[in-house]
Amino acid sequence: MEKKTEIAKRNDQNIEKTRELYEAARMVDIYENEDEILLYADMPGVAKDELSVNIDNGRLSLSGVRKLETSGAASWEEFGNVEFVRNFSVPQTIDVEKVEAELKNGVLALHMPKSEEAKPRQIEIRTA
Amino acid sequence: MFTRFSDIDRLFGTMDLLRQRLDNLYTDYGRPYGTRWLMDEGFLRANLYQSGDNFEMRLEVPGMDKESLDIKIQGNYLEISGSREQNLPEGYKVHKTERGAGTFSRSFTLPDDVDSNRVEATLKDGILYLTLPKSEAAKPRQLSIK
Structure with a gap:
């Protein structure tokens, strides 16, 4: 929503932007069981320090910046420096304190455990 | 305007x-x-750089480890194949499966012959880095002027 006003308003204090990183969305897998939501996201070439995972008020945003060092003249280039961005809505029942993120072989695995109250509960039926 | x-x-x-x-x-x-x-699609995307004696190649291989990748070189022909497993955990319900799984293969014809004995490959953060030294005949040569 913020972006909307930002676009509509012309601000003369706007300093001319230098070259921005191209934004792209990469493929994700999302799984869920009774205890957690599990997300896998492809992040090839993103170092651990350049990756940020943000959960705020039911909104999960992933952002990973890829900066590749190049040497020599390019004969062909099919990928380059990019910022991988993707946003999701997550239920408020996620236990934010216990979220775990793991980056392996360019794939981010994000474990989002559900809070105790949100887990399904078996109700015992008593006979009167 | x-x-x-x-x-x-x-x-x-x-x-x-x-x-x-x-x-x-x-x-x-x-x-x-x-x-x-918005998707940034494609698999095994590659960059090729040339610097004097070497070719430098970069390939996007997210989710593959070195055991699942296979590199073959003959002359100036390079073939990269790999496989990625669907990491579907047991007992989970699926919401989205966008990331592909299966086997992939891509072949390249390099601009010059490569010394296949001295090729080096490293895998880091889902990117495969290949250093391919050019064969002696293909290397640039310094000429002395008489």
Whole structure:
């Protein structure tokens, strides 16, 4: 929503932007069981320090910046420096304190455990 | 009339916003049908750089480890194949599966012959780095002027 006003308003204090990183969305897998939501996201070439995972008020945003060092003249280039961005809505029942993120072989695995109250509960039926 | 680059930036920003809105519209229906506009797709994408004696190659191979990758070189022919497993955990319900799985293969014809004995390959953060030294005949040679 913020972006909307930002676009509509012309601000003369706007300093001319230098070259921005191209934004792209990469493929994700999302799984869920009774205890957690599990997300896998492809992040090839993103170092651990350049990756940020943000959960705020039911909104999960992933952002990973890829900066590749190049040497020599390019004969062909099919990928380059990019910022991988993707946003999701997550239920408020996620236990934010216990979220775990793991980056392996360019794939981010994000474990989002559900809070105790949100887990399904078996109700015992008593006979009167 | 655009007088400044920031005006053009803003124009593109508006287009991005529209695209994102449309994407959200489609993702409501299970499969991320609309995201194809935004998706950065393709597998085993490659960059090739030349620097004097070497070719440097970069390939995107997210989710593959070194055991599942196979590199073959003959002369100036290079073939990379690999496989990626669907890491579907047991007992989980699936919401989205966009990341592909299966076997992949791609072959390249390099501009020059390569000394296959001295090729080095490293895998880091889902990118495969190949250093391919050119064969003696293909190397640039310094000529002395008589």
